[in-house]
Amino acid sequence: MSNLSQLIKNEFIKLHHYKSTWAMYIILAILLIGSALITNFVVDQSMMINQTFQGELMQAYQSMGLEVPAYDMWAFVAENISYISFITIFIIVVAAKIISNEYKWGTIKLLLIRPAGRGTVLASKYITVLLFAVVLILYTIVLSLLIGLIFFGVDAWNPTIVDNMGSGYTEVSIIASIGKDILFQLVPLIIVATLSFMIAILFKGSAMAIAASIVIYIAAPIITMMVSQYEIAKYLLTAHLNLQEIFEGTPIIEGTSLGFSIAVLLVYYIVFMAAGWLTFKKRDVAGN
Amino acid sequence: MTEIAMELKNVSKRIKNKEIIKDVSFQIKQGEVFGFVGPNGAGKTTTIRMMVGLMKLTEGDIHIVGKSIQTDYSEAIREVGAIVENPEMYPFLTGRKNLEQFARMIPGTTKERIEEVVRLVGLEKVVNDRVGGYSLGMRQRLGIAQALLHKPSILILDEPTNGLDPSGMKEIRQYIRTLAETEKVSVIVSSHLLSEIELMCDRISVIKNGALIAVEDVEKNRKAEDSDISEYAISVSNAQTAKAHLDRLEEDALFVEAVDETTLKTAVKREQIPVILKELLIHDINVYEVQAAKGTLEDKFFDLIGENVIE
Ligand SMILES: Nc1ncnc2c1ncn2[C@@H]1O[C@H](COP(=O)(O)OP(=O)(O)OP(=O)(O)O)[C@@H](O)[C@H]1O
Ligand SMILES: [Mg+2]
DSSP: OHHHHHHHHHHHHHHTTSHHHHHHHHHHHHHHHHHHHIIIIISOHHHHHHHHSOHHHHHHHHHTTOOOOOSOHHHHHHHHGGGHHHHHHHHHHHHHHHHHHHHHHTTHHHHHTSSSOHHHHHHHHHHHHHHHHHHHHHHHHHHHHHHHHHHHOOSOSSOEEEEEOSSSEEEEEHHHHHHHHHHHHHHHHHHHHHHHHHHHHHHSSSHHHHHHHHHHHHSHHHHHHHHTTSGGGGGSGGGGSOHHHHHTTOOSSTTOOHHHHHHHHHHHHHHHHHHHHHHHHHSOOOOO | OOOEEEEEEEEEEEETTEEEEEEEEEEEETTOEEEEEOOTTSSHHHHHHHHTTSSOOSEEEEEETTEETTTSHHHHHHTEEEEOSSOOOOTTSBHHHHHHHHHHHSTTOOHHHHHHHHHHTTOTTTTTSBGGGOOHHHHHHHHHHHHHTTOOSEEEEESTTTTOOHHHHHHHHHHHHHHHHHTOOEEEEEESOHHHHTTTOSEEEEEETTEEEEEEEHHHHHHHHHSSEEEEEEEESOHHHHHHHHHHSOOTTOEEEEEETTEEEEEEETTHHHHHHHHHHHTTOOEEEEEEOOOOHHHHHHHHHSOOOOO
8 A cells, every 4th residue: 555655656746847737836826816916906895795795695694693794814715716617627637647648758668567556556646636636725725815814804713604505595604615615616626537537548648638528627507508408418417517506406407406416426437437447457558 | 497587378469350479488597688589570579568567468378487477467577677669767857756756666665776776777977867868878778777676587678779879789788798697687688680689698589470480599509600510602703613523522521502603602611611722723713702601690590580571
């Protein structure tokens, strides 16, 4: 098992030798600082609050006798959780490249003539992809907390807000609400990263893997809409990538429950994993 | 007692119904340098890929220090260090960082060992430079360093002198010999040039169109060359008449053959040459040249190897 951790260490070292990896950290930092600057200097914050807290949500606050929170560090962090969609795209690229680069450089041969079996080598790469996603998400959160604190200050360390936690609006702590949002973004991230990883294995290249995965991720609602009148639409991967909507009871395909979505996603996940794993384990390594 | 480092037993490989390797069997002894020769497309790389588990065997088995590459992969591969086809490394890492990557892949490989192999292949000066800037010769050496890192019993080098200049080739040749002696490893070296490989090998096998056609002891061959009878080619004005005269000579073991109108081929002892020349000159046959056949393995195998027919 220590061998697996050594292999993961190797993968992290390689990953952090690419300029593109550092570009990801830099882009995220620029996005965060940029949105702080815009929120601070360009937009009227009270108007932003008014825009967010309308209709049902506002009523919920009033009926529960809670005060609408001012725009502070927590609001900034909660907003920036949506940057996980950028991270998802970065991870799609990383998942494809971590496989295709070894073929491109011919180093796949050197990886596979070691005592660690092919399964372990592949596991180290897959785990690296997921760990790197966690690193990027933590990086975004920590940076958001810092920037948010500097620009907007903090009212309470764990304020209670109102959010839709599945069965309508309820009172929750902001940390739980943010955790839920992260979780709902993490699921599609893992699914499309696994898809990209698998396609890269099948084609030994990254172009197809990146293109297909990004299209599925970004155009998921459009694709689902286009086929929504057919029965099979509810079995499409794209109909289940926005778990937040399904959770809140407003899915694209009517009547989709969270349980059903999770089951469908699980089936896709297992198929992607099996296809990638079996191909990688069985295939002859010849030519480049 | 000589132990067997590697054994191929009736190894065959079929890809899309095309038989690429046909029933190949041979053994490599501990500590010997074994040459694997064949023209382009003969199946050298394919065989090596099967030896290191990159390709599955269609039939047969390969044992490395007694362990099957098919059923005891981890233990078998632990004993192998290899360069397959080209010495590829991570171009954006330095030589040392590359070696550290490979060291982590095999538990128990120490920092000291990295320094040791770097010294062994003479890369001390450039080991902290990025591999992307290495010359082919440096990359070959780094490839060998990588293959030796975990003290394998068998070193497999696929065309290690490919693309090197003559002095680079000579160097690599020298340290393959040195390695066999200092590190006590068996070495398998493939090449499409017999003349080049025979200088460093103890034994040579020849593969052509996927079939093993000969396994020869280089030492034995060298001895054969020293034996008294050797071949000579003689250029004369008229080969037929010359042969007629020579056939009448009462010399023992004199074999003469007219190859074409002006060339005679003969297998004689060295001291018989003046006798032959005297005989020819007496009969007014002009002699332009007498040349000893080189008698290297190249000649011996030339007919065997010939052109590789790509089927
Ligand atoms: N993956 C493959 N699919 C189909 N045919 C292959 C494959 N790999 C090798 N071959 C065929 O197998 C034969 C042997 O190839 P191989 O690379 O082993 O030759 P080689 O002896 O190493 O030649 P070279 O001196 O050119 O390196 C060739 O005819 C080649 O076309
Ligand atoms: Mg080859």
